[in-house]
Amino acid sequence: MRTQVAIVGAGPAGLLLSHLLAMAGIDSVVLETRSREYVERRVRAGVLEQPTVELLRSVGLGERMDSEGLPHEGISLRFDGADHRIDFAALTGRSITVYGQQEVVKDLIAARIAAQGDLRFEVSDVTLHDVDGNEPRVTFRDADGTAQEVRCDAIAGCDGFHGVSRSAVPAGLVTAYEQTYPFAWLGILAETPPSHDELIYCYHERGFALHSMRSPQVTRLYLQVAPDERIEDWSDARIWDELHVRLAADGFALTEGAMLEKGITGMRSFVVEPMRHGRLFLAGDAAHIVPPTGAKGMNLAIADVLQLSRALTAWLREGRTELIDGYGETCLRRIWRAQHFSWWMTSMLHRFPGGDPFQHQIQLSQLRYTATSVPAATTLAENYVGLPFS
Ligand code: APR
Ligand code: PHB
DSSP states (O other): OBOSEEEEOOSHHHHHHHHHHHHTTOOEEEEOSSOHHHHHHOOOOOEEOHHHHHHHHHTTOOHHHHHHSEEESEEEEEETTEEEEEEHHHHHSOOEEEOOHHHHHHHHHHHHHHTTOEEEOSOEEEEEEOTTSSSOEEEEEOTTOOEEEEEOSEEEEOOOTTSSGGGGSOGGGOEEEEEEEEEEEEEEEEESOOSSSSEEEEOOTTOOEEEEEEETTEEEEEEEEOTTOOGGGOOHHHHHHHHHHHHOOTTOOOOOOEEEEEEEEEEEEEEEEOSEETTEEEOGGGTEEOOGGGOOHHHHHHHHHHHHHHHHHHHHHHOOOHHHHTHHHHHHHHHHHHHHHHHHHHHHHSOOTTOOHHHHHHHHHHHHHHHHOHHHHHHHHHHHHOOOOO
């Protein structure tokens, strides 16, 4: 097989890249180890920044997002048992949209299939070859086990944090920056209307909690837990009890419902440089991870592939190389801004094990300042709603 761009991974990054390239008249093949059903059901992030929303709309992917997504003009910080609203609309004139990552993925797959794009699910043994030469290749096995090879001009490594693409960059050339956190998030999806019409980020002495949602009928809730906590040790009743305690506030009643999903996810900050090696370009979680507190993961993946689609288009259609040469540098500016914001939100809102009273007072002071100072609140709001794409 021959294509222009072989894309490894059908998450938001890989799928949107193939959509944007197709709009520019560039061929691609998307290779995904999981099944279509699996990627369409996998519960992940749920907040779209304004630039992400505008991009999806402008490339013909806005229809269901605009009818089913929930526009939000602010969030609340809850501490000392009371809410402090950060009014995005008043502070920045911008807003966010709550729309699940798997809904974005469903819309992208539907659009690629309607356009007769080449998407291969349930492939195995994906291996990258000759990424530093002029004729890179990807070998893999199709769903039925047949050995295949795709020759291409470029490979896009969009296969997430646990994928194979990142390791095709020689170890001696890679710099990795990493920070782990002494906590994880236990997340649930519950069949019950949200208990409040916006997101609530709650700092509590027993740990962080987050009230979010997926639709007017489905609530998404998170609890900070120890990183080695096992989900089997958290019965539904124990989870609800802990959520009631942490989210308690005057005039707030948390409604319970059947748990549709529950799981524990670790938290880390991670960046690799360079994002390009020869004909291989990394994008999304393959190149960087943020802790979920700033809701930046999916938005960053989308910003990367917007830039990558522009760079590959300039090169493959017009022979211009300055954008592929500057790809990593351009993306990393946004990535490091999001890294700082996500680390800052995480540090402000979680209880650190050991309960250092000095740190607790520092966090409370930062929360009070962010809640009461217009410049401080604007800093949170501007980063949360998303800085404009370059
Ligand atoms: N070959 C092919 N596909 C692979 C391989 C492989 N060797 N390894 C992993 N994959 C697939 C995964 O199954 C997944 O569907 O690559 C895809 C990567 O998708 P995501 O993990 O969703 O990553 P990305 O598209 O960069 O989107 C980032 O995902 O984890 C969230 O918070 C993160 O919201 C952010 C978003
Ligand atoms: C979610 O709804 O899943 C969600 C919302 C905000 C975050 C993280 C996750 O910061």
